Amino acid sequence: MIQKLKYIFSPKSVAIVGASETPNKVGNVILRNFLDNKFSGKVYPVNPKYGKLFGLRCYAKLAEIEGKVDCVIIATPAETVPDIVEECVAKKVGGVVILSGGFEEVKRNDLSDRIKEIAKKNDLPIIGPNCLGVFNPYSKVDSIFLPMYKLERPKPGKIAFITQSGAVGSTVMDLAAYYGIGISKFISYGNATVLDESDYLEYLMHDRETEIIILYMEGAKDGRKLLEQMKKVNKVKPIIALKAGKGAGGAAAARSHTGNIAGSYLAYNAAFKQAKVTEADGIIEIFDFVKIFDQPKPKGNRIGIITNGGGIGVLTTDYIENEGLKLAQFSEETKKELAKILPTYGTVNNPLDLVADAGIEAYNKAIEAMMKDPNIDALIIIVLTQTPPIDERIIHVLTKASDDRRKPIATISIGGSYTETYRKILESKGVPSYNSPQAAVRAMERLVTYANYLNRLKK
Amino acid sequence: MIQKLKYIFSPKSVAIVGASETPNKVGNVILRNFLDNKFSGKVYPVNPKYGKLFGLRCYAKLAEIEGKVDCVIIATPAETVPDIVEECVAKKVGGVVILSGGFEEVKRNDLSDRIKEIAKKNDLPIIGPNCLGVFNPYSKVDSIFLPMYKLERPKPGKIAFITQSGAVGSTVMDLAAYYGIGISKFISYGNATVLDESDYLEYLMHDRETEIIILYMEGAKDGRKLLEQMKKVNKVKPIIALKAGKGAGGAAAARSHTGNIAGSYLAYNAAFKQAKVTEADGIIEIFDFVKIFDQPKPKGNRIGIITNGGGIGVLTTDYIENEGLKLAQFSEETKKELAKILPTYGTVNNPLDLVADAGIEAYNKAIEAMMKDPNIDALIIIVLTQTPPIDERIIHVLTKASDDRRKPIATISIGGSYTETYRKILESKGVPSYNSPQAAVRAMERLVTYANYLNRLKK
Numbered sequence: 046m047i048q049k050l051k052y053i054f055s056p057k058s059v060a061i062v063g064a065s066e067t068p069n070k071v072g073n074v075i076l077r078n079f080l081d082n083k084f085s086g087k088v089y090p091v092n093p094k095y096g097k098l099f100g101l102r103c104y105a106k107l108a109e110i111e112g113k114v115d116c117v118i119i120a121t122p123a124e125t126v127p128d129i130v131e132e133c134v135a136k137k138v139g140g141v142v143i144l145s146g147g148f149e150e151v152k153r154n155d156l157s158d159r160i161k162e163i164a165k166k167n168d169l170p171i172i173g174p175n176c177l178g179v180f181n182p183y184s185k186v187d188s189i190f191l192p193m194y195k196l197e198r199p200k201p202g203k204i205a206f207i208t209q210s211g212a213v214g215s216t217v218m219d220l221a222a223y224y225g226i227g228i229s230k231f232i233s234y235g236n237a238t239v240l241d242e243s244d245y246l247e248y249l250m251h252d253r254e255t256e257i258i259i260l261y262m263e264g265a266k267d268g269r270k271l272l273e274q275m276k277k278v279n280k281v282k283p284i285i286a287l288k289a290g291k292g293a294g295g296a297a298a299a300r301s302h303t304g305n306i307a308g309s310y311l312a313y314n315a316a317f318k319q320a321k322v323t324e325a326d327g328i329i330e331i332f333d334f335v336k337i338f339d340q341p342k343p344k345g346n347r348i349g350i351i352t353n354g355g356g357i358g359v360l361t362t363d364y365i366e367n368e369g370l371k372l373a374q375f376s377e378e379t380k381k382e383l384a385k386i387l388p389t390y391g392t393v394n395n396p397l398d399l400v401a402d403a404g405i406e407a408y409n410k411a412i413e414a415m416m417k418d419p420n421i422d423a424l425i426i427i428v429l430t431q432t433p434p435i436d437e438r439i440i441h442v443l444t445k446a447s448d449d450r451r452k453p454i455a456t457i458s459i460g461g462s463y464t465e466t467y468r469k470i471l472e473s474k475g476v477p478s479y480n481s482p483q484a485a486v487r488a489m490e491r492l493v494t495y496a497n498y499l500n501r502l503k504k
Numbered sequence: 505m506i507q508k509l510k511y512i513f514s515p516k517s518v519a520i521v522g523a524s525e526t527p528n529k530v531g532n533v534i535l536r537n538f539l540d541n542k543f544s545g546k547v548y549p550v551n552p553k554y555g556k557l558f559g560l561r562c563y564a565k566l567a568e569i570e571g572k573v574d575c576v577i578i579a580t581p582a583e584t585v586p587d588i589v590e591e592c593v594a595k596k597v598g599g600v601v602i603l604s605g606g607f608e609e610v611k612r613n614d615l616s617d618r619i620k621e622i623a624k625k626n627d628l629p630i631i632g633p634n635c636l637g638v639f640n641p642y643s644k645v646d647s648i649f650l651p652m653y654k655l656e657r658p659k660p661g662k663i664a665f666i667t668q669s670g671a672v673g674s675t676v677m678d679l680a681a682y683y684g685i686g687i688s689k690f691i692s693y694g695n696a697t698v699l700d701e702s703d704y705l706e707y708l709m710h711d712r713e714t715e716i717i718i719l720y721m722e723g724a725k726d727g728r729k730l731l732e733q734m735k736k737v738n739k740v741k742p743i744i745a746l747k748a749g750k751g752a753g754g755a756a757a758a759r760s761h762t763g764n765i766a767g768s769y770l771a772y773n774a775a776f777k778q779a780k781v782t783e784a785d786g787i788i789e790i791f792d793f794v795k796i797f798d799q800p801k802p803k804g805n806r807i808g809i810i811t812n813g814g815g816i817g818v819l820t821t822d823y824i825e826n827e828g829l830k831l832a833q834f835s836e837e838t839k840k841e842l843a844k845i846l847p848t849y850g851t852v853n854n855p856l857d858l859v860a861d862a863g864i865e866a867y868n869k870a871i872e873a874m875m876k877d878p879n880i881d882a883l884i885i886i887v888l889t890q891t892p893p894i895d896e897r898i899i900h901v902l903t904k905a906s907d908d909r910r911k912p913i914a915t916i917s918i919g920g921s922y923t924e925t926y927r928k929i930l931e932s933k934g935v936p937s938y939n940s941p942q943a944a945v946r947a948m949e950r951l952v953t954y955a956n957y958l959n960r961l962k963k
Contacts (some may be wrong), residue, residue, distance in 0.1 A: 046799045069892035196890040197920045208817025212860070215890050223920030263818055289818040293826035297857055298818045327819070327919060327942045354671025358755045359722055360786070361750040366751035383745040396757055400669070431655040431674050433528040459675040459787060461682030483786045 046240070049170045049249045052139020052262055054230060056183040057086045057117030060107060060138075063120035064090030064098055071120040071144060071190040074195075077411050078187040085185070086114060107132045114420055115139040118178060118188050123147030126158040128173065134167045142188050143174035149236050150175055157238045175237030177211040180218065182228055183254060186457075190232075193214055202227010203256035204335055207233060207245045210289070212326065213261050215351035220332060225473035229254035241266050243274040250278045254361040257283050257338050259331055261323075263290040263299035268312060275370035280502060283495055284322045288313045321498045323491045327328040330487070336477040337488040340453035345422040347373035349415040350396035350491065352405040352427035353435070357457065357482060358396035361425060364486035370493065373421040396427075404434035404440055412446045423493065424454045425485055430464045440470055447476040455485040505699070508629045511598020511615045513575030513689060516545045516642040519597075522604075523549030523557055530579040530649040531602060543618045544644070545813050546571060548803040552794045566591045574598040574693045577637060578648050582606030584951055588617040594824035602633035608695050609634055616697045623698040634672040635694030639686055640675065642713060648660040648676055648690075661686010662715035663794055666704045669748070670718050672787065679718050679791060680752050684932040686714035686735060699717065700725050702733040709737045718790055719781075722749040722758035727771060729956060739961060741783045742954055744793050747772045780957045790948070795936040796947040799912035801955035804881040806832035808874040809855035809947065812862040812885035812894070816916065817855035819930035820884060823945035832854075832880040842872040855886075862902055863893035871913075882952070883913045884944055889923045899929055908915065912951060916946040952956060 052376075059079060059321075067070035072092065072167060081100055088101060090095035095103040104110050104443050107117065117138050119129055123145050128279070133141050140387060148157040157174070164171045178188030182201040189196065199221035203206060206221075208214035214233040223226055230252060232245050242262055249255045258278065264269040267446050275284055278317045290299030317324045323338075325331045352358035365372060372395045375383065383393045386407045399407045408428070415421050426446065428439055446454050455477045458464050471478040479485035505638045518538060522530035531551070537549045540560055547560060548569050554562040563569050566576065566588070576597050578588055581603050592600050599698060601621075607616040616633070623630045626768035631637060637647030641660040648655065649738050650655045658680035665680075667673035673692040680687055689711060693703050701721055708714045713763045717737065724730040739894060749758030750769035782797075784790045811817035824831060831854045834842065847859060860867045866889070874880050885905065887898055905913050914936045917923050923939075930937040 101818050178691075192892060193888045195892075195922050197922075208815075210813070210818070212811075212813025212888055213815035213819070216813075216816070219890060219919035219923065223924070261815070263815070289815060289822055291822040294825050294831045294854075295821040298814070298821045298853065298857075320603070327941075329939050329940045331713045350830060352671075354669070354675070355718070355757070356667075356669025356672035356722070356748060357675070357753050360672070362748040362757045363748055363752040366753055372753045395753075395756065398757075429671055430674060431678060433533075433651060433654070460678035463654050463656075464678065465682070481788045483785050483788075 046168050047244050047248050049140055051117040053142060053170065053172060053179055054181045055173055056186060056484040058089065058112060058114050058116045059084070059116045059118065059186070060089040060091050060110060061088060061118050061120070062091040062107065064092045064103060066095065066098055067190070070206065070487060074190040075118060075120065075188050078189070081193070082185040082187055086278050089114065094231055100408065108134045110136070116142065116186070118142045118144065120144045120190070121386070122345050123153060124299065125158055127163070127243040130160055130163050130171070134163060134169060140170040142172045142178040144176060144178050144188060144190065148174050148238065152477045157236065160236055169420055172232065173235045174238060177214050177233035180228070180231035189215065189218065197222030199226060199228040201229070201398065203228040203229050203254060204259060205249045205255040205257070206259045207232045207234065207242055207249070208261040209237065209242070209263050210261060211235065214330060214371060217331065219258070220328070225469065226332065226335065238264055242486045243270045246274045246278045246284070250281055255282065257285070257335060258287045258405040259305060259335060260284055262286070262288055268316065271331060272320060275322050279322050283323055283338050285338070286317055286322050287325045287328070287331055291368050313440065321495070324494060330484070333479065333484045333488045334491050335455065337455055337492045339475060340447070340492065341450045341476060342499060343422040343453050343493050346370045346493045347422045348422060348425055349373045349375070349418070349421040350425045351399065351408065351411045351415070351429065352396050352399055352401045353432055354429040355398050356427065357427050357459065358398055361427065361482040361486060362396060364483050365380070368486050368490040370486065370490055376418050376420050378415050379418040383411060402434060405436070405438045408439060409442050414440065414453065416449060421452065423452050423489055423491065424453055427457045429460070430458055430467050431460055440467065440474070443476050444474045447474070453489070455479060457482055457485045457487050505627050505629045506703050506707050508599055508627070511574040512601060512629065512631060512638060513640045513645060514792065515598065515819065516544070516573060517548065518545060518645070519550050519573045519641070520579070521566065521568060521576060521607060523556065523562060523815055528651070532724070533649040533651055534544055534577060534579065534647050537648070540652070541644040544726065546628065550571065566595045569595070573751050575645070577601045577603065579603045579649070582612060582615055582633070586622070588614055588620055589622050593622060593628060599629040600630045601637040603635060603637055603649065604645060605634040607697065609882065611683050616695065620697055620852050630698040631691065632694045633697060634675050636692035637721055638685070638897040641692035648674065648677065656681030658685060658687040660688070661806050662688050662713060664689040664708045664711065664714040664716070665718045666691045666701055667720040668694065668696065668701070668722050669720060672782070676852050677751060678792065678803045679787070683791060684928065685791070685794065695864065696725055696739065702726065702729045705733045705737045705743070708741055714741065716794060717745065718794060719745045721744055721747060727775065731779060731796065734775065735780050738781050740778050742797050744775040744784055744786070744790055744797070745776055746784045746790055762933050766770060780954070782954060792943045792947045792963040793950050796914055796951045797935060797954070798934060799906070799951065800909045801958060802881040802912050802952050804878060805829045805952045806881045807884055807886045808832045808834070808860065808877070808880040809886065810870045811855050812858045812872070812891055813886060813888040814857050814884050816888065816918065817857055820856060820941040820945060822887065823942050827945050827949040829945065829949055833881050838873050838877040842870060845869050860891045861893060864895070864897045867898060868901050871901065872952055875910050877903070880911065882948055884912055884916065884948065886921070888917045889926050890919055899933070902930060902935050903933045908931070912948070914938060914948050916941055916944045
């Protein structure tokens with residue numbers, strides 16, 4: 046069943062059941078997605094109300110469609126869904142996405158049980174119900190029923206995102222687009238009636254476009270299966286997980302949300318630890334972590350810090366110590382190199398304070414010296430863009446450092462419009478940029494820990 | 505000496521020693537600040553190199569100035585500073601700001617000892633050295649030597665900011681401008697040679713324009729004095745503190761930064777706790793906290809949550825429980841009111857999930873019901889702007905709730921460009937807006953704790 050997900054993610058033909066001409070209705074937004082995104086395959090609107098929709102023939106039933114249908118997206122009321130799934134079987138479709146809500150989450154298990162039965166019997170992969178479905182920027186499949194002017198779609202990339210919640214999923218998509226982070230696959234799976242997070246992990250492990258996997262979940266149907274699956278996949282591709290519904294109140298909220306039992310958070314936390322999965326503590330932190338996982342893996346935890354603002358260097362050092370990383374001790378050669386860059390009254394310390402007079406060249410030389418030093422495993426580079434000598438050329442220096450691939454880097458810049466514009470340029474060039482020392486250091490620590498895990502596996 | 509700080513913050517005349525015509529030099533940027541900001545008092549450039557500067561007469565020495573000089577800003581090399589301070593005494597100036605570095609932080613205590621001696625003997629208030637000095641948007645005094653196109657200046661407001669680090673200070677100013685948060689006074693005090701953070705707290709306690717005080721420090725010269733001062737001031741105006749140089753490495757970095765001994769973090773942490781000062785864990789968190797301290801004080805810790813995205817409601821609930829706040833139990837009347845708003849399949853829970861179909865009116869009614877309910881002390885309102893029914897009118901609804909003043913509110917919206925634009929409008933209207941449930945809940949918890957402290961004081 047899992048291999049058949051390809052019919053959903055990269056279909057040659059898609060039928061939209063519940064297609065509509067009413068603006069902002071789910072069946073309208075999705076149809077527009079396929080048309081506006083210039084999906085290269087066939088698109089079949091299905092709705093007995095219309096003869097034509099946006100110039101396309103609209104079918105009364107799936108059975109009327111003459112050609113083959115790889116993927117069916119259903120956006121009709123819950124009561125109608127089981128019969129439509131039966132029609133999908135008759136039509137021999139490859140896979141189904143059910144967006145409609147009104148199943149387990151409102152105790153209509155009768156409906157979801159029927160869907161499950163049909164799917165199992167006929168080996169039919171079904172995503173949902175009660176979800177946003179899928180987005181694949183490569184194939185242009187997009188069942189996210191939120192208008193593009195409000196929710197930007199990210200560019201193609203290597204990060205896959207599996208989410209139980211549509212709301213969390215949509216905000217993550219929007220943030221990814223905002224930050225310029227590329228996505229390989231987006232899966233909002235809602236109630237997980239047929240396929241669950243473990244199945245999607247399996248699929249993505251073999252997906253060529255995916256290198257990093259983000260998982261947001263409230264409750265797994267099968268905790269044991271999830272643990273084993275995470276163990277297997279995380280060795281090949283890092284998983285960054287966010288678990289919601291941690292306490293009693295949160296668990297109750299989760300139950301009425303996707304009909305799933307959130308389960309003991311302690312059990313999940315233990316499972317993440319056992320599988321060495323990187324756990325995030327919020328949506329923003331997912332991005333903090335994802336950005337740095339694209340950097341080369343460090344050999345250890347000894348960090349070199351460069352700054353042009355003393356106070357931010359002090360704050361960064363605090364987090365380094367707090368997170369269990371180490372301030373690197375520079376080699377004698379490095380110290381000599383760095384002394385040449387500093388003003389006469391400066392002293393070579395870690396953090397290396399280039400002071401506010403520091404220009405592009407000082408950064409360039411300091412980075413090069415630290416890249417060469419075998420006593421340093423990773424670099425944190427603080428650039429306060431407010432000082433006069435810092436101009437656009439620093440972007441080139443940092444991009445070069447990020448592309449260097451000898452050691453991972455994280456950059457920190459804090460400020461207003463000018464700084465934010467600069468940070469977005471860095472992000473678009475794949476340079477991890479943070480607006481807080483805490484975020485940068487936490488992310489670096491997670492990368493160090495994961496790299497350490499992979500190293501131990503090799504031994 | 506402290507009362508005399510008024511000569512620095514609201515001077516009728518300012519002399520800039522080290523004024524320069526070279527772009528980007530400290531003495532150039534500051535002079536331009538006063539001219540470009542249309543400072544209403546007199547401005548006297550002082551530098552023997554020039555006869556005129558930007559059309560103004562440039563003086564060779566302070567003594568040559570005929571009129572009275574309230575405030576002198578010094579931006580000349582460290583060695584020249586003690587003599588210039590002597591000239592300030594002779595000229596009977598009201599107060600001095602020394603921007604120059606090269607004193608305790610590079611072990612030139614001989615220079616700073618002389619400055620201290622002169623100041624004490626003559627009751628002359630001195631800010632600095634090794635700092636960015638002061639900014640007062642009301643009087644237009646601005647000694648921040650970073651160009652305005654790179655570092656925006658915040659609008660006038662009620663938040664004062666005392667910072668030991670210039671770099672941290674400048675990023676905070678820039679962020680305040682970016683978020684549209686108003687500032688009453690900015691004090692970057694560097695080495696604290698004459699006046700220290702305790703003195704500035706004293707000054708700001710009596711400052712009419714200041715209602716909330718932010719304090720960033722690495723190490724206090726006199727910990728006992730600081731504790732007593734914090735205790736006194738925090739009862740009148742809330743203090744939000746960020747301490748850097750927490751561990752051994754951070755403390756060493758702090759020492760070479762402003763020449764101050766950072767001291768044991770445990771002692772500071774205990775002092776903050778004893779004085780009931782709100783401690784932030786980073787620069788961004790300062791803003792998270794500041795925003796909500798302008799809301800009315802809650803009577804307790806029972807939170808009502810409204811959302812149009814289930815998953816974000818679940819995440820928010822997790823943080824509520826984690827931070828020790830409570831989910832409010834709605835009164836029977838509230839439950840009846842809320843049931844009318846929900847779709848037929850919805851159930852009245854806390855978080856109240858209005859689901860993605862929720863429009864402006866549903867929010868309006870839900871907020872009103874919760875404002876009336878005596879079982880709810882504060883509201884957290886999640887608005888995912890990506891859903892079709894949410895439009896600009898929601899800004900009016902949330903501004904009304906924020907201006908209502910019966911209960912404090914925090915709003916959460918997460919997303920890309922569309923959402924960020926919307927959040928900035930909310931911020932500019934004084935509505936606390938967060939892009940993460942964690943940040944919103946942590947901020948609300950701090951407000952609850954501070955309100956609780958004030959309530960106990962009254963008893």
